[in-house]
Amino acid sequence: MPKMCFINLPVADLPRAMAFYSALGFVNEPRFTDETAAAMQWSDTIVVMLLTHEKWRGFTTRPIPDTGSSEVMLCINFDSREEVDALAATAAANGGTVDVNPPQDYGFMMSRSFADPDGHVWEPMWMDPVVASGQQEVPHVSS
Known part of the structure; x- marks a missing residue:
């Protein structure tokens, strides 16, 4: 498996963020998307994970x-x-x-x-x- 980069970003409004990244050419990967997170693929090895603030807080206690x-x-x-x-x-x-x-x-x-x-x-x-x-x-x- 090639080395991959997953960039996790907290977002206030998941549908708005998905629409923005789609407009830029990122492609949604529905297998890793739900109401709390969306995988937006830039290339075969780069994926931006858009996470609601609630989902983000499940990974870290650091402030957004x-x-x-x-x-x-x-x-x-x-x-x-x-x-x-x-x-x-x-x-x-x-x-x-x-x-x-x-x-x-x-x-x-x-x-x-x-x-x-x-x-x-x-x-x-x-x-x-x-x-x-x-x-x-x-x-x-x-x-």
């Missing part, structure tokens, strides 16, 4: 961050700059907040960010395949 805080930023790659921009636009059109962090563009790599309706921050990004594969050195980026 409010929508204005940052616990993590989840970065996902795309094949083109246009796909990154399209996902950001789709997030905005479906209840997300776009560019919660300033867009980044280093020429060989670029990213945008958005928060889902529950405040979870995602960073879609593109990197030049020649740089990503190691065929070309990473250009120097001044900060």
Whole structure:
């Protein structure tokens, strides 16, 4: 079995969260979905588990961050700059907040960010395949 990544996210409104992630291209896996949780598949190895607050509290006693805080930023790659921009636009059109962090563009790599309706921050990004594969050195980026 390949290594997989399951990202668990607490959500205030499960149907709203499912609709948001479906609009972004995540596919619901009904075998692992009920009224308290939904498995939203991004790829063969990446699944986002949307958990109601009650279900989340069954896993941890740590507090659920409010929508204005940052616990993590989840970065996902795309094949083109246009796909990154399209996902950001789709997030905005479906209840997300776009560019919660300033867009980044280093020429060989670029990213945008958005928060889902529950405040979870995602960073879609593109990197030049020649740089990503190691065929070309990473250009120097001044900060």
